[in-house]
Amino acid sequence: MRKQIDFSCLMSIYQRDSARFLKEALNSINNQTLKANEIVLVKDGPVSLELDAILSEFQDKLPLKIISIDENRGLGHALSFGLNFISNDIVARMDADDISVSNRFEKQIDILIKNPEYDLVSSNIEEFNNVPGDLGIIKKVPEKHEDILKYSQKRSPFNHPSVVFRKQAVLNAGSYKSMLFFEDYYLWLRLIKSGRKFYNIQDPLLYFRVGNNMIGRRQGFKYALHEYNFFKSAYKEKLISLYDFINAVLIRFPLRLLPVSTLKFIYSSLLRK
Incomplete structure (x- = not known):
């Protein structure tokens, strides 16, 4: 074409x-x-x-x-x-x-x-x-x-x-x-x-x-708070279910508080193929 x-x-x-x-x-x-x-x-x-x-x-x-x-x-x-x-x-x-x-x-x-x-x-x-x-x-x-x-x-x-x-x-x-x-x-x-x-x-x-700092930009309490607010808004607007909101918070929030080296391993080994 x-x-x-x-x-x-x-x-x-x-x-x-x-x-x-x-x-x-x-x-x-x-x-x-x-x-x-x-x-x-x-x-x-x-x-x-x-x-x-x-x-x-x-x-x-x-x-x-x-x-x-x-x-x-x-x-x-x-x-x-x-x-x-x-x-x-x-x-x-x-x-x-x-x-x-x-x-x-x-x-x-x-x-x-x-x-x-x-x-x-x-x-x-x-x-x-x-x-x-x-x-x-x-x-x-x-x-x-x-x-x-x-x-x-x-x-x-x-x-x-x-x-x-x-x-x-x-x-x-x-x-x-x-x-x-x-x-x-x-x-x-x-x-x-x-x-x-x-x-x-x-x-x-x-x-x-x-x-070099992509993982660093997605780590820390401030980013975790933005992520929490997003999923909370998505749930309130019925864009995701209560189950998926709770699941996102329980899994993602602790991840954002991990050291950058650990997050890099998770991104490269578990989330990318």
Whole structure:
């Protein structure tokens, strides 16, 4: 499928993003076998001169539509804001530090076009530290719709940086909302509640940059508290059952208080394949 199909790519950057990583991310978009005809990039607050220089470099290479927010409001707000400027119904997400495989958009959009009952298509992703392939760790998600629904009650059923969705379905579910660290999972549960259908491609279509401190960012009392508040909100809104809420709290909260070395072992040995 090489016929041009109108679709958008949605991104957000903020002050602490790396200019080098952003360049790699934008290059991977520019090298797609099926190219977006619109890229809405939200500047979530003031950004560095280096980031602005990268954006200027790609103005003539990509159909960038740059939207600015006066102050940093967080990813959920930035994506919700950016979605208002998207002119196509099909939207591909992309983070500012990841690298899409060259046929990612083509594969995902082909499934959406051929299967109009699907409202969101994600994929497996390959985690890396410095260069793609250096870790060889695949983060897998369930392929079929029914398995996705079951999985969603315990863990996020999609890899957020690799999702492609129908804009109207997301807007009807309330769009992205502010829920620190869990903006994506919160949206997925609301999409599920609204009766949408999903599919996860089992090929890894995106290289996900974990960095040296990914585990550290998901450890500690403060993160555990954000996680607890998310699951509490999900239960109150009837997005998960009481059993799954209690199960999440009893398992996840103690995990976040473990040493980083122990958490690294759990992530690499038990949660990744």
